[in-house]
Amino acid sequence: QKEVEQNSGPLSVPEGAIASLNCTYSDRVSQSFFWYRQYSGKSPELIMSIYSNGDKEDGRFTAQLNKASQYVSLLIRDSQPSDSATYLCAVNGNTDKLIFGTGTRLQVFP
């Protein structure tokens, strides 16, 4: 079992819809969780971080964390074509290391 698992996609949603990206992790002691966005040919950039159970909202983005289920998700409201990218879930335990999933490719079509 991989430490951080994501559906590779592609996830296709129409413009204006809600995109839901999911991630599961295997290490129960994981403490911090991150969503990075990576455009094709570019480097990853952080868009959300979450440390406590529940929801965290930032503009059109909402991160959701459920430690009991070892599950973290990212919701993108009012999806735009510019949101088309690969979204990487990253998880950390009690070290300085981040473990990345292989990413979910999101396609937002007009």
Added chain:
Amino acid sequence: DAGVIQSPRHEVTEMGQEVTLRCKPISGHDYLFWYRQTMMRGLELLIYFNNNVPIDDSGMPEDRFSAKMPNASFSTLKIQPSEPRDSAVYFCASSHEGLAAYNEQFFGPGTRLTVL
């Protein structure tokens, strides 16, 4: 700040040659990370430094890979000898002081390595 700087941006070499990748972290950042990204394996941590000291190199694939950080503003990742399976995009990232896990890692533009 210019962000994390990596060079070269692209490298094409032949099997058996030595390859050196370079990274300049963001000024004031105490942590430096080297990652490798491939389609099959995703983004993998190779090694990371804290205050120029290697902390964890468990992700380094084998003895052909080595990394150094002689000072706070420069790090190298060397592959000798290179093999076709080393072809990937290599990213350098840096992070501010404190437990790096709670601080954003800023990624450089990456070096796309092709070994023929």
